[in-house]
Amino acid sequence: MEHDDNRRRGSRVRVAAIAALVTEGALNQNNQALCTVKNVSRTGIGLETGQPPLAGQSVIVRLALDDEMHEMRARAMRVRRRGTTNFYDVGLDWSSSCSPTQLVFLDKILEVIEQQPLS
Secondary structure, eight states: OOOGGGGOSSOOEEEEEEEEEEEOSSSOSSOEEEEEEEEEOSSEEEEEESSOOOTTOEEEEEEEETTEEEEEEEEEEEEEEOTTSSOEEEEEEOTTTOOHHHHHHHHHHHHHHHHSOOO
16 A cells, blocks of 8 residues: 655654644534644644544644744645544645745754754
């Protein structure tokens, strides 16, 4: 079975971090989730959460670097349950919604992460 890794537009960097996720619209009863960040790229982010958005749903991701908190608008492109657990792998695409300021923030995040690789 082929994975969708070969369709990625930006190279991903593995990371261990936490993010907050807010879904937009009235599709989910609970519209807030705490997530584990798995990887980040200039075009999107991979998360794991027990409260996933629906595929195609618009979301806001809150990320922090040092004392700066940034909100990134994104769209849930992939929502996949992890086996029989209550956790989901979520792939978000923010490539079409980033402002120039947010792209600078993403470049800064990627630079910091690349200097501190996971073991």
